[in-house]
Amino acid sequence: MENRVTEEPTPEAAVTERAERSANADVLLDLRNISLSFGGVKALSNISFDILTGEIRAIIGPNGAGKSSMLNVINGFYHPQEGEIWFDGKLRGPMKPYQIARQGIARTFQNIALFRGMSTLDNLMTGRITHMHAGIFWQALWKGRAEREELAHRERVERIIDFLEIQSIRKTPVGRLPYGLQKRVELGRALAADSKLLLLDEPMAGMNIEEKEDMCRFILDVHDQFGTTIALIEHDMSVVMDIADRVVVLDYGKKIGDGYPDEIRSNQDVIDAYLGVAHD
């Protein structure tokens, strides 16, 4: 593990920092030389980074940098042509997205992808689907294991509902909720999965300052209370610098920076990518 980290072409300082850290913490997700292309278009080229257990990892970059593609690779919606994905100490073979969800990766989406015809409660209960196993016969009778399971998970979901302060919209179809609340319900659905890794795709996009603050609070609370490892994409730099433990920067499908927030802030490549650079 140590060897591999030092081999990576990252800035010197970051390498030592990371080596130290990874000695203390476990690597939850390790992406090695990921390349993804659609037809002739290269979405991601040769990207490597890791996510440590218990950290908040931010993925940033300008529009079209490949951030969402990165998340889609992590939860198995896209299959990279090259590279290895190590999750929880094991190399991941070819898997369907739902199998990856069962392994313990949950996510939210950039454009809200809630089940609009279902109530908040049902959306959250669906988030727990990977933990439910009662057979169709008992479900049909609503007895035995099926009933016990429903109740146990209902209790778990109610805790999340309390945590996110959405008790009053428990039975409201989510299609009728305002945008900010929908975002919150979507976070709740991802939380309900009790996953090892939580992927948040622009959780604060389109929100006003207050909603953003709320959302930040929730993310930090989730992190503190449940100890969930979080990877998030965000555009708002101030938010990222405040809440992320480490940041990886993508631009045009390449990794141009990786490290602690203050390193990223002073990284010349990153500044160029965001502010543009004068070409001769």
Added chain:
Amino acid sequence: MSPVVLNTIEVILNGLMTGVMYSLVALGFVLIFKASGIFNYAQGVLALFAALTLVGFQTGQVPFAHVINATFGTDYHHWGEGMNTVLAILLTMAVMVLLAWLVERLVLRHLVNQEPIILFMATIGLAFFLEGLGDLMWGANIKVLDVGLPSGGSFWWEDVTRTWAAEGTEYWGMYIDVLDVWAAGIAVVLVVVLTLFSQYTETGRALRAVADDHQAALTVGISLRTIWVVVWSIAGFVALVAGIMWGAKSGVQFSLSLIALKALPVLILGGFTSIPGAIVGGLIIGVGEKLFEFAIGPMIGGATENWFAYVLALFFLMFRPQGLFGERIIERV
């Protein structure tokens, strides 16, 4: 050539002719789908309705005559001798335009931004509505439609093909219906006209713009509603042509709308957005079902034409869901 080969060729030729008919109906589907994303189940019934209306005008029927008679005990039938075929066709066309306008006004306008499947089910409703309306207006009896196209077997072709048979074999020549040849010719003309229309007229350009991107078309000032009326009118026109052909061939009757259902598998093969696809798909299905019935049918009890097209489409869907000419679908989150 041996009679078996000649028979096979005859089957293929007849399949091609049937295929042209399927293509004609499928063409209407594609036009509407491209311009509005609506899968118009009612296209077949539109053909039936057009044919019924045409016969009504031609023979001078009083619309709703038997409804009025049944209710009030009157005895209306015809208002006169009927009219000239060309005039009747023009009037029918006017009815189809009116229908297009009504459909846009009363149905489509209120279903903007609904999911495609809801729109699909709405057109099923429309199909039932039109079918019932057509029968109430013009009566449900089978009608003869004669627009003056020649029909019957071609003797010339029979004589020509008879000479192809090998010496000493018994072969009586191929049968081909002149009407089918006419239909094929008209279909070709129709496609050429539609292509020219969409390439070289302003409305045609607008149509293509809308087909490409609704939003973008709106921003440059194309009125979607007008386009929809235009497109449904054109689809009505195509339906009229298909109705005339089918009607002249086998009479104007309810089964017309069932035959038109076969346009659906045609579209699966050809792709929903491709006009050449609709034509090639129609031909493949036409030839395929005739050949299958000819070669395999007798072994398994015949009447395989009822399902062959659908099962073929089913297999197609498993392996190439976007159709022969459709674009590959890339899913996004």
Added chain:
Amino acid sequence: MFYREAGDFKTSYVDDQQTFPIRFDRWGVRVLLLVAFLVVPFLINDYWEKSILIPFLVWSLAALGLNILTGYCGLVSLGTGGFMAVGAYASYKIMTAFPEVNIFFVILLSGGVTALVGILFGLPSLRIKGFYLAVATLAAQFFLIWLFNKAPWFYNYSASGQITVPERSVFGIVVTGPEAASWATYLFCLVFVVLFAFVARNLTRGRLGRSWMAIRDMDIAAEIIGVPPLQAKLSAFAVSSFYIGLAGALFFSVYLGAIEPTEAFNIDKSFLVLFMIIIGGLGSIFGSFVGAAFMVLLPVLFKNIMVGGFGWPTDMVQHFIFVLVGGLIMFFLIVEPHGLAQLWRVTKEKLRLWPFPH
């Protein structure tokens, strides 16, 4: 005022998860069931049985089935008629091959057979969606009907190509064949409907139902959060076909007694059931019943009015009903895509507040 839920508090999740959380509804359903089981059998006559009650019960089952597939899982099927035929022929084959099996289990087994056939035709749903799938199910419709027509094994090589139900009884009471009493056939169907309405309710509110609805509302997101699409879609096809198979078996053995597939199970039946769930309410158990009742009663009503009142010929009334139903379908899709069931909910909400507007 008349319809209250105030003061009806829930203190446990068990209470909150009941089928009818409102006390008033619970009592209403109990009364309805009592009447259906204990009163109607004494009042029923042949006309009510044959033209209203049995068709209503049978079509309710079919509508429940299609609603599970279309309303809950978002997969449109135009093959309902074909699947009903599978149920009918399965029951015929089982009845004639194993005469000792009780008719109750025959019907259940027929549902099972139909479920298997449904899974087979549901396989394409993994790759295709929406109206593409609708076209694929047309293949089931046309192919199955053709098969039952052409393969003599299915109709036991009878000369007419028809199948006729043998006489079968439950607890010594004849329920199939011409000798069956009205109240017996009615109760027999009612037991199935009540039992499986209860099952449908349970399935749709639990894990399976949620995975169906997740697939319906946003299939990609559903898969990413852990709903296996294969399992969800095929289970929807299986359960839906099971119900439709039950309906088909009852339609043949209890209702018609003798059938010929091209007539009894043509594509119009597929549309009929689709219309029931659109008008009744997509994704609603209650809606399936309302839709079935509506589509059963509408023709009866109009035939009485128009044939009896205006002296119209029957086929004209039929066309008029086409116009009416087609119009209603468009109307409901435009105005209230959740159908009569939603209208009922809205009315209940109004009633709760009545006579005060807010």
